[in-house]
Amino acid sequence: MFTKSNIPELFKQYAPHLDPAPYLAAAHVFPMRVNNHVAESLVDWKNVPEDPMFQLAFPQPAMLHRPDLERMMHASRTGIPKAGLQQLAEEIRMEMNPHPANQKTENVPKLNGEELPGMQHKYRETVLFFPSEGQFCHAFCTYCFRWAQFTSVGSAQTFKSSNAGQLRNYIAKNRQVRDVLFTGGDPMVMPVRHLAGYLDPLIANDTEDLAHLDTIRIGSKSLAWWPYKYTTDGEAGDVLRLFERVVRSGRQLAFQAHFSHPRELEHPAAQEAIRQIRMTGAQVRGQAPLIRHVNDKPEVWRRMWDLQVKLGVVPYYMFVERDTGASHYWNVPLGRAHDIFNTAYSQLSGTARTVRGPSMSASPGKVGVVGVENIRGEDVFLLKFWQARDPSWIGRVFFAKYDPEATWLSDLVPAFGEKEFFFEPRYRELVKRTGEGSSGQLSD
Structure with missing residues (x-):
């Protein structure tokens, strides 16, 4: 190391x-x-x-x-x-927006009136969990939007929990939750006994109160950065057997793999690791941000998505680099991001067109840049909510003035003379609820 x-x-x-x-x-x-x-x-x-x-x-x-x-x-x-x-x-x-999208203030859920550290519940169906033992990675990506928690800033920057029972109780009480995502850091740096300590309570035989939980997701860079976790490491067999237990419980295990460049997928060790994980019955999905200096060319994405399909990985998301850390170095203007995505997408076979992007994971939700058009003489971005803090926004389209320099939702202003975007009054209401003791996440 x-x-x-x-x-x-x-x-x-x-x-x-x-x-x-x-x-x-x-x-x-x-x-x-x-x-x-x-x-x-x-x-x-x-x-x-x-x-x-x-x-x-x-x-x-x-x-x-x-x-x-x-x-x-x-x-x-x-x-x-x-x-x-x-x-x-x-x-x-501290001048680099270390916690974007207000993730430490707007998304923390409560159980019996108490905040649950190390958990986030922004979207109705999905809970995020940050295990304490997964607060680092096999290697650090320079663009990482959670970069601050890996620095020496101290405990104020970390976001974690080791309370598996609290996670289980929260999901049991909130029957709208169908999906839990283990994230970090990287959960796959944990020894298998720790990972099992979080997963087993969710899949045990006596989990009738968790019957609404359909999917367990693991967000990880390990397939790219350390594929030997699933092939030759001492615990590789135990990890794969744990994945099999999750699948046998009747729940889907979705492995959210972070592949930023085709070279990561081209390595034989990564390809064998993907094969081993898929043999457990788990599904592997590929996602990454668009990063200047790394993958800001259509051909790179086309190659990566084509290879993912060949290896049985489902292309999932192209994200927009978040407004944190060295975003000035990594980010790509939204107009160019749209061009890169569309050019690559147009060269894919139908089986690779499961991918969505470019997507901004902003405070209100996941906002996709789905078009650049001229309407009534005005150049505009066509935007769409793929996921949202208020579920009624999902699928809604809206327009922003075209700005060739804009790299994030906060850089955009409404088109056609509108004073604000349609979601902003409701978003302010949800933020106010957060300040008054609610998690700011809708439960209905």
């Missing part, structure tokens, strides 16, 4: 033409964790720094605004104490 302290030796061995100092400065602010599989099998060192896997795994100097990069490099050169370096890094982080 490599961290920022290994940057000088790695660069000396693989990329002697690169000055490690600015990369070290970036790694003081952004989390860095790179394992041997990524460093030795996925990164094309002959093509750094442009190589997409290098961009994806190693914090880049341009992820910091120039004044902040210079401050960090100066602090590193002058040898200030470690505490001072950490304080400077935290000051920079």
Whole structure:
């Protein structure tokens, strides 16, 4: 496992033409964790720094605004104490919207009047759970929208729970919940006994009060970053048998795999891991954000979706890079994102056209950019709710003025002279309910 302290030796061995100092400065602010599989099998060192896997795994100097990069490099050169370096890094982080979409304030559910830490309930049918033992990853993606919890900022940035009973009781009491998503970090960094400790209470024989729970999802980058978890690691067999238990319980196990680039799928270890997981009866779905410097070309997405279908992975979502961290470095304007998606989509076979995008996971819900049109002489974005805080918004379309620089929902304004988008009054009401003691999530 490599961290920022290994940057000088790695660069000396693989990329002697690169000055490690600015990369070290970036790694003081952004989390860095790179394992041997990524460093030795996925990164094309002959093509750094442009190589997409290098961009994806190693914090880049341009992820910091120039004044902040210079401050960090100066602090590193002058040898200030470690505490001072950490304080400077935290000051920079706090200016980067570390918790987008108000995820720590608007989505936390309550049971018997008490908030449930480590859980989110934003959409009526779906509960998210953040297991304490899954608060890191096999390697860190540089674009990650949960980057803040991997830094040294402290407990204020973490969002986690180890209370499996609380999760079970909440789902039992809320019969509209049909889907629980284990996320993190990455749940698949956990030893299998911990993962089983969360899953088994949801699938046990005496779960009549959980009959409404149809699907258990696991969001993970492990198939790309550490596929050996399912093939040659000591617990690989136990992991696969746990997946089989979930499927035998009558529930669907959906493995939400994060594949950001075709190279991750092309590795034989990843392909074998996918085969092993599918043999348990689980379904594997592929999703990733559109990331500048990594996958911002239609051909990359076409190749990735075609290969996913060939391997039995269901193409699911192309996300828009969230407005957090180094979004200025990674994000792609919405108009270009729409063009990239449509160009790739038009070249797919029908079996790959299960994918949706580009999708913004914003505070009101998942908003898709489904068209760019000229209507009555005005260029507009055609937007659609694929998922929403208020279920009545799902499927609704609405229009925003076309802005070639816009990269997020908050950059957009309504088209045709409207003062606000149709959902905004109701959204304000839900946010107010949150402040008055409700989770802000509808239960009807």
